[in-house]
Amino acid sequence: MSSPVPDKADVLATLTRYLVEMFEVPAEAVTPEALLFEDLDLDSIDAVDLVVRLQDYTGRKIPAAEFKSVRTVGDVVDQVHALLANPA
16 A cells, blocks of 8 residues: 655655755745745755755656756655656
């Protein structure tokens, strides 16, 4: 029996925790509208580290192409939620 899929609020909470732990982003700065590079000051290396962590979270390989269009925290939540909702 599979476990229930986390909802988007759960995914956002997990992503917020990762951003705070890994990159010292203030939790209050992590909103769905926040731009990863401009607002949260992540760089491309940070983005790779985050994808690796999200792969651990989802248990799935995340193709780089799927994250090319990601600009905001909300975009990441949507992508991760879609991965979790559609098991391979």
